[in-house]
Amino acid sequence: MGVEIAVTGLTKTFGSQTIWRDVTLTLPAGEISVMLGPSGTGKSVFLKTLVGLLKPDTGSIVINGRDLTQLREHDLYEVRKLFGVLFQDGALFGSMNLYDNIAFPLREHTKKTEAEIRRIVGEKIELVGLQGAEGKLPGEISGGMRKRAGLARALVLDPEIILFDEPDSGLDPVRTAYLNQLIVDLNAQIEATFLIVTHDINTARTVPDNIGLLYHRHLAMFGPREMLLSSEEPVVRQFLNAQRVGPIGMSEEKDADELAAESGQELPPLPPIALQLPTSDGSVRRTARPAGEWCRTNGVTPPPGSFESSTVAAGAIAAPTVATSGEPTVTSPSTSPYAGSSTLVGEVG
Numbered sequence: 001m002g003v004e005i006a007v008t009g010l011t012k013t014f015g016s017q018t019i020w021r022d023v024t025l026t027l028p029a030g031e032i033s034v035m036l037g038p039s040g041t042g043k044s045v046f047l048k049t050l051v052g053l054l055k056p057d058t059g060s061i062v063i064n065g066r067d068l069t070q071l072r073e074h075d076l077y078e079v080r081k082l083f084g085v086l087f088q089d090g091a092l093f094g095s096m097n098l099y100d101n102i103a104f105p106l107r108e109h110t111k112k113t114e115a116e117i118r119r120i121v122g123e124k125i126e127l128v129g130l131q132g133a134e135g136k137l138p139g140e141i142s143g144g145m146r147k148r149a150g151l152a153r154a155l156v157l158d159p160e161i162i163l164f165d166e167p168d169s170g171l172d173p174v175r176t177a178y179l180n181q182l183i184v185d186l187n188a189q190i191e192a193t194f195l196i197v198t199h200d201i202n203t204a205r206t207v208p209d210n211i212g213l214l215y216h217r218h219l220a221m222f223g224p225r226e227m228l229l230s231s232e233e234p235v236v237r238q239f240l241n242a243q244r245v246g247p248i249g250m251s252e253e254k255d256a257d258e259l260a261a262e263s264g265q266e267l268p269p270l271p272p273i274a275l276q277l278p279t280s281d282g283s284v285r286r287t288a289r290p291a292g293e294w295c296r297t298n299g300v301t302p303p304p305g306s307f308e309s310s311t312v313a314a315g316a317i318a319a320p321t322v323a324t325s326g327e328p329t330v331t332s333p334s335t336s337p338y339a340g341s342s343t344l345v346g347e348v349g
């Protein structure tokens, strides 16, 4: 069902290098959150700290009432079972076929019989759309398929939390769209808590319920998707709109001269906020909020054109979405560039 992760005052250093300090956020149970940030701001370190592979200097990470940072190795091992992790390259064993790769955690961490393992592996393979590829070696399949296999392996112990480390790295835009759809569909189905680290702005703008931004050794902002997409805060605005003008420079912060040179430059208006990527079968995710709700509740006027079906998330397959009224409506096939697309399950690219 997914569990909440409450992070408070988290600080991580390596020697004299502070990676980030005083990070406080709550990943809500069952929701999809994305963590963004320029390269080297410690997103991977954050994921590794959450799962207990790295120890923070200070702060707490509370899951089910237990602070991970205070657990002994044995108890930490138990809590780690709540997590499934999709590593960047899928982290598959090159000499094992996909079936054995996916079965590996079950054979390693459970006493299940081979018959039970066959049932579970078959179920996860179907979930990620890899039927027929079980006998292939990782080196014989595409990057997209390797990600799917890595995801199936992350799912076999039925995790409550799934961490995705740059799931879209190395994928072309079409494969990224399919993977994003799979992530949304999977979240609807298993209702686990998802945290995705990504550099892909389209993914960040359209997939999650919440967005966070790490910048300059701290968490610049974390909150509902609409809050960040309507934010005028310079760092958030620059990053989420992939602009050069703003405080972030080539090697992180711009110096005073660079900023002075930009003064007076007019920023382009905020682009419309797209509808969140719907599930491919039209089911409404339990944690999805009606489009525009956060803006309305907080008295924020979203950028013109927001939440119109023409701004539906790129990659969306024609399917019912939740409209501003809170009632499900159907994205008209005639307005969807993907009208007539079949389900993603058969796609194994």
Ligand SMILES: Nc1ncnc2c1ncn2[C@@H]1O[C@H](COP(=O)(O)OP(=O)(O)OP(=O)(O)O)[C@@H](O)[C@H]1O
Pocket (backbone or CB within 6 Å): 014, 019, 037, 038, 039, 040, 041, 042, 043, 044, 045, 046
């Ligand atoms: N085990 C380690 N020991 C020392 N320094 C480390 C260790 N792991 C990461 N770092 C440093 O922490 C910083 C943040 O690294 P991290 O990989 O988390 O960044 P990132 O935001 O994920 O970057 P990218 O977007 O490029 O993947 C880097 O300077 C890195 O060199």
